[in-house]
Structures are given as structure tokens and as C-alpha cells.
Amino acid sequence: MGRGGAALVSASASPCPNPRPGCPPSPQPSPKTPAKSGPCTARGRSARLTRNPPAPYAWPQPLEAATMSDKTLTRMDLSEAVFREVGLSRNESAELVESVLQHMSDALVRGEQVKISSFGTFSVRDKAARIGRNPKTGEEVPIQPRRVLTFRPSHLMKERVAEGNKS
Structure with a gap:
């Protein structure tokens, strides 16, 4: 068994210009086709390989069983x-x-709230200017006022997510 999972089929014809152990023979060049140099560069080389069957395809998990790292909606x-x-x-x-x-x-x-029953509420908060601190240097840095988006899940959504963690 060689590298890459391919097993070579041995033959007893003329060797490659640069023979290696287990290297199949190169066909004799015809007048129409120029000879190629190097080991195993003849056309049809893949026909002399016996390949292992590819691994079976792993189908994705159903959405209910998928974890956060597996699937994004x-x-x-x-x-x-x-x-x-x-x-x-x-x-x-x-x-x-x-x-x-x-x-x-x-x-x-x-600036309106978006409330979706049994799902949650999206809202925008206005945050005031404040003084922050660079954690690396300890230097005080002013933080500008800004608007941030928040989401508050409904109780039903919280329960559903919590039950998903149990199974």
C-alpha cells in the first residue's frame, strides 16, 4: 500500500526512466505522441492503480440534533x-x-421595539457617553454615546432552549 491509499499493480514490462520499487512500466512512445520524462508519467497511469473505495458520505445531523458549532440558520x-x-x-x-x-x-x-410572540423582543437602547479604561494600559478613554441592539427572549423560548440542553 503506497501513500494516499493507492496500491500499485505490478507488471513485468519495460521500467520507468527513473524506476522506483513497485513503479508500473511506461508504455513505449509512439511516433505521434512525444515521450514524457520522469517516473510514471505515461498516459493511462491511473488505470494501473487500485484505489480503496472512498469513505461513505456523512450526512448532516437533523436541525434538532445539531449543536451551535454544526449549523447556522x-x-x-x-x-x-x-x-x-x-x-x-x-x-x-x-x-x-x-x-x-x-x-x-x-x-x-x-427606534421601535419588535416583539414576536413566544419568541422574544428586539429593542434599541441608547447608551450615554462614559469614561472607559483600556485594560492593557489602564489609560482612561472616553466612549462615545451610541445605540445598541438588544434581544430579550420570551419565557417560552427560554424554556425551549433549556429543554434542548437536557436531551
Whole structure:
């Protein structure tokens, strides 16, 4: 067995220009095809290899069993779910998801809360200016006032996530 999982089939014809142990023979060059130099550079070399079968494909885990590092829910996943569950076309599903996300982000930009029943509440907080400290040097640094996005999950969502940790 050689490197890369390939076993060579031995033959007793003419050796390569630079023979190695187990190297298959090179075919004699024809007048139409120029001779190639170097070990095992003849055409059809892969036909002389016996390869191990590839490892079976590992299918992804179902979404319920996936951990945080395994899967991220994307816009495309949401539109695919709408496509399967509602029956809209893929384009209409993508447009619907995009429209919902756009309405949510527009409301947050205006400073409104976005409350989704049994899921949670997105809101924007205005943070005042303050004096911070560089932890490496200890130097005081002014922090400018800013707006930050916060999410507060509903009690049902908290319970659902907690139960997911138990199983």
C-alpha cells in the first residue's frame, strides 16, 4: 500500500526512466505522441492503480440534533422552510423572508421595539457617553454615546432552549 491509499499493480514490462520499487512500466512512445520524462508519467497511469473505495458520505445531523458549532440558520434556510411549509415558489419564499427582515430592521432603525410572540423582543437602547479604561494600559478613554441592539427572549423560548440542553 503506497501513500494516499493507492496500491500499485505490478507488471513485468519495460521500467520507468527513473524506476522506483513497485513503479508500473511506461508504455513505449509512439511516433505521434512525444515521450514524457520522469517516473510514471505515461498516459493511462491511473488505470494501473487500485484505489480503496472512498469513505461513505456523512450526512448532516437533523436541525434538532445539531449543536451551535454544526449549523447556522441562514436566510436561505428560512426561505427554504417557507417554500416547503407554505408552498410558495422559491423566489416568492425568498422575497417574503427578505420583506419580513426588512420590516423588522426598519422598525429597529426608527427606534421601535419588535416583539414576536413566544419568541422574544428586539429593542434599541441608547447608551450615554462614559469614561472607559483600556485594560492593557489602564489609560482612561472616553466612549462615545451610541445605540445598541438588544434581544430579550420570551419565557417560552427560554424554556425551549433549556429543554434542548437536557436531551
